Amino acid sequence: MKFIESKQNPLFKQWLKLNTRKARKQSKTFIVDGLRIVEHALESGLIETIVMSESYHQKVAFTFDVQVYVVPDQHFKLLIETENPQGILGIVKEPELPLKSGKILYLDGIQDPGNMGTLIRTADAAGFSGVVLRSGCTDPFNQKALRSSMGSILSIPLILNDDLSYLRNCNTKIYAAALENGVNYRHINYPDESVLIIGNEGNGISDEVLELADQRIYIPMIGAVESLNASIAGGILMFEMQKSCT
Amino acid sequence: MKFIESKQNPLFKQWLKLNTRKARKQSKTFIVDGLRIVEHALESGLIETIVMSESYHQKVAFTFDVQVYVVPDQHFKLLIETENPQGILGIVKEPELPLKSGKILYLDGIQDPGNMGTLIRTADAAGFSGVVLRSGCTDPFNQKALRSSMGSILSIPLILNDDLSYLRNCNTKIYAAALENGVNYRHINYPDESVLIIGNEGNGISDEVLELADQRIYIPMIGAVESLNASIAGGILMFEMQKSCT
Structure with missing residues (x-):
């Protein structure tokens, strides 16, 4: 000491x-x-x-x-x-855990550190293989994000990916959470290897990322609410994608 | 002016x-x-x-x-x-909207204003009929909770209930989100009228509330994570309970 x-x-x-x-x-x-x-x-x-x-x-x-x-x-x-x-x-x-195949969470423009940490924690809980962060996301290593992640940041592989190379080189099915022109998230059989994209809290997924998606999916809402919080939407979708495992 | x-x-x-x-x-x-x-x-x-x-x-x-x-x-x-x-x-x-029959979210000891607002917003989005708050919850009308609720606080009935009278007088099926001694949340057919209880972020649902539940339910987790954030768990469970509608 x-x-x-x-x-x-x-x-x-x-x-x-x-x-x-x-x-x-x-x-x-x-x-x-x-x-x-x-x-x-x-x-x-x-x-x-x-x-x-x-x-x-x-x-x-x-x-x-x-x-x-x-x-x-x-x-x-x-x-x-x-x-x-x-x-x-x-x-x-910084942990440098290799990304394994499986289900991947891809974050595009998540700004709120609490959402960032919660999404990482939830991806870990849902048994996702890793999280890819496009530049423009808030830093997952700031203290607020770390607190919200409850330590998951140390156990789930986290890839900071500056360009769109990850999505471009991805051979698995890519799903984008979007409010429009999508399929009900419950009407899909998600393959073992797939990517879920969650976008910015206010503006959603950026156009260039959306273009690379194979399928847009949406969560039907009943009340007067226009949208769900980004980490809530992510949580609902990730646990649906893992349905076959639970 | x-x-x-x-x-x-x-x-x-x-x-x-x-x-x-x-x-x-x-x-x-x-x-x-x-x-x-x-x-x-x-x-x-x-x-x-x-x-x-x-x-x-x-x-x-x-x-x-x-x-x-x-x-x-x-x-x-x-x-x-x-x-x-x-x-x-x-x-x-303060809006004074009457609680209609349907699915109800019951909050016991939610402390984080962000979680409070997000749970109210998500209950609204999932088409829940109302939210009952036991005393001990953080104030839903503080500015942080209001921001997270994105206005849902004005549209979904909100009942502040000081004792356990709501649960005691409740004739519908009561489900408690708990980590132990529960049934997988996917293995239940939720009736149209039912109550979902979400507890405190650190300690879960208090014993006296848990006693009044008909069924404990849990979300199976795969990673090293011990629990989900309270509003994520609430979101996943509420949208599962509304499955028949979506």
Whole structure:
């Protein structure tokens, strides 16, 4: 255990920078917040460093196989975006899990970090093989998205795909969730290998992505509502696609 | 149109108080944010007053059948919890829509305002007849919940029920979403009149509510995930319960 007193400490400054997407991308590391996800990251072998607040360190008697730093409570708070952080965080390497064949969730322009994390968590729960993120999506490694993902980000393969190469090279059936010109999502037998595309919260799927889809699907709505929240639509569709398994 | 210059104006002070649950409860009014939901509230006849920021008022040429007040931009911001408000809000009466028979969503201890709003929006989209909220739930009329509900709060009957009387007097089949001792949610034919109970994000449904359920149901999960987000689980179950209609 090492104690870091000053905010000017180079390591501390480096951690603080991880609150920006740019620094996360360059270093391929990010911060996970709270004991539960820290333990999860330890199991995955992805953790580089653990940081604790002073008062948290005084309360607990854990030992870890990685370097632990302790910082004053008021400095710790700068590293975490929640108001009342637990007092333990991990600096974690981006997992690089290979995408296996199976059902894939493809996200096009998801902007809300809560939706991002929830969609990743739900894809994991539905037994999807991975999630592909087109550029334009919010960063899955920001703290809000990570909290909503409840650790799934460490266990399900996640591919950041800048162009449309993934969809273009995809030999499996591609389904796009769209409000218009689609088939009722319940009237389809989804093959074991298929892709589900979910689009932006306000504008849906962009035209160039929609063009690559084999089939548009929609969820019929009864009330006066115009649309479903993106992660709700994703959840309903993913669990329908896995029907044969459940 | 009337211009209110001072934050000390009694009307302005009254609006400001509507950011507390207590004042909303006492006055049975709440604030809706943005033109779209203001128009929706106008159609429902529920709106009492419209308030605009000065710069919004200069840009637009709408006329409304209710009293419009204009306040300086910096005062307007105090009334709205989002960082960049559009500049128009409505003071709206709590709708008192009667609960009809059909499928009902019963919420027990939902704490996250985003989940609250999303569950109400999804219940509306799935054609549920209403939502019953047990005390202990977060306020559905706070601004975050209202934003997530996308206006559904004005169209679907919402009953705040302090004790368990609703469930006790309920003659229809009651299903509780629970992780243990349940039946696969797909293996049930849900009758036209039935209740779905969704519980707290961390702790699930409380014991006294669970006791009143006729059947526990669960969503089988494949990945390493322990549970689904409460509003995702609610969405999947509500659309399954409405299968016969879609």
